[in-house]
Amino acid sequence: MMDLPRTDYDTPFNITRTSHVVLTVKDLDASRQFYTEVIGLVVTADEGDTLYLRGIEEACHHSLVLRRSGDTPTCARVGMRVLRDQDLDRLKAFFESRGCATAWAEVPHQGRTLQATDVAGVPLEFCATMPVVPRMITQFHLHKGGAAARIDDTQILVPDVRKATEFYMAAGFWLSEYISPLQSSELAGVFLQRKGNPHDIVFFSGRGPRLHHAAFTSPESVNIIKACDVAGTLGFGSGVERGPGRHGPGHAFFVYFRDPDGHRVELFNTHYQAMDIEVEPVRWDPGDAARMTPWGLPAQRKWFAEATPFAGVAQSDPPRAGDPMTLEKFLAKQSVV
Numbered sequence: 292m293m294d295l296p297r298t299d300y301d302t303p304f305n306i307t308r309t310s311h312v313v314l315t316v317k318d319l320d321a322s323r324q325f326y327t328e329v330i331g332l333v334v335t336a337d338e339g340d341t342l343y344l345r346g347i348e349e350a351c352h353h354s355l356v357l358r359r360s361g362d363t364p365t366c367a368r369v370g371m372r373v374l375r376d377q378d379l380d381r382l383k384a385f386f387e388s389r390g391c392a393t394a395w396a397e398v399p400h401q402g403r404t405l406q407a408t409d410v411a412g413v414p415l416e417f418c419a420t421m422p423v424v425p426r427m428i429t430q431f432h433l434h435k436g437g438a439a440a441r442i443d444d445t446q447i448l449v450p451d452v453r454k455a456t457e458f459y460m461a462a463g464f465w466l467s468e469y470i471s472p473l474q475s476s477e478l479a480g481v482f483l484q485r486k487g488n489p490h491d492i493v494f495f496s497g498r499g500p501r502l503h504h505a506a507f508t509s510p511e512s513v514n515i516i517k518a519c520d521v522a523g524t525l526g527f528g529s530g531v532e533r534g535p536g537r538h539g540p541g542h543a544f545f546v547y548f549r550d551p552d553g554h555r556v557e558l559f560n561t562h563y564q565a566m567d568i569e570v571e572p573v574r575w576d577p578g579d580a581a582r583m584t585p586w587g588l589p590a591q592r593k594w595f596a597e598a599t600p601f602a603g604v605a606q607s608d609p610p611r612a613g614d615p616m617t618l619e620k621f622l623a624k625q626s627v628v
């Protein structure tokens with residue numbers, strides 16, 4: 292029987308979902324074109340050096356913040372929501388009880404905001420409210436590219452997946468699925484959620500902490516194909532990095548793009564509800580290639596190796612390097628036959 296960390300269902304605070312990501316970019320105009328025309332986000336506010344975007348179903352001010360910077364592109368923060376303002380005080384105590392740094396921050400277009408570093412070194416921020424803006428979900432004439440509906444999750448590479456999993460499950464996260472080689476208790480990847488679908492935050496083993504990607508849902512699979520077509524039309528075609536394809540874990544129909552600064556963003560759909568306490572987490576064997584990736588080619592090596600650094604955060608390597616089936620390995624095998 293696999294020894295899995297346990298969810299604390301009685302936390303004195305209520306984290307509700309992943310809320311937003313703050314990225315730095317070199318060329319805000321190029322990023323704006325990519326995220327509005329290809330991904331299909333809408334601009335809530337353009338404030339010169341900072342652009343605030345949201346998905347077409349989102350009624351809160353932003354789910355992606357892009358800040359102009361001449362330095363190496365980074366992820367400044369991953370944002371999450373709590374239900375009520377008072378959750379923030381109890382969450383602050385939770386982080387501090389585990390030796391994690393916290394600070395109150397004034398953040399534009401967000402209610403009272405708690406910034407905190409998790410046990411893996413990921414810079415987070417939590418708030419209970421943002422200004423409310425119109426949902427664009429039935430403004431069909433304004434839907435572009437992938438028609439990104441809302442932010443769903445982030446995936447983060449960390450050197451110690453179990454340590455991160457224990458921390459987040461103590462904070463009330465549910466484990467929906469996990470990747471673990473057969474006959475081992477190693478956690479190579481975990482899918483953790485608060486909002487009742489498979490993911491809010493995903494950790495995979497790798498040099499980190501680094502942001503592997505932020506993921507937005509698309510209403511229909513055809514929106515995902517259209518995003519690829521628009522990417523090709525506007526000169527972003529070489530940034531279509533993986534897919535379209537079908538994930539085993541989470542079952543998503545997906546495509547991964549690299550934005551003009553190399554930040555990775557996923558469009559996907561077909562997640563499922565996950566909010567019944569008796570349902571066991573699904574285990575995946577990374578060696579079972581046909582189940583992990585039901586069809587399509589393996590990802591390029593760079594999909595596994597490259598990721599966005601967190602601003603000013605030191606990185607370290609996992610004790611054991613992964614050995615994923617990459618497209619390069621797959622093709623080398625074919626030519627031998």
Ligand SMILES: [Fe+2]
Pocket residue numbers: 444445446504506557
């Ligand atoms: Fe994802």
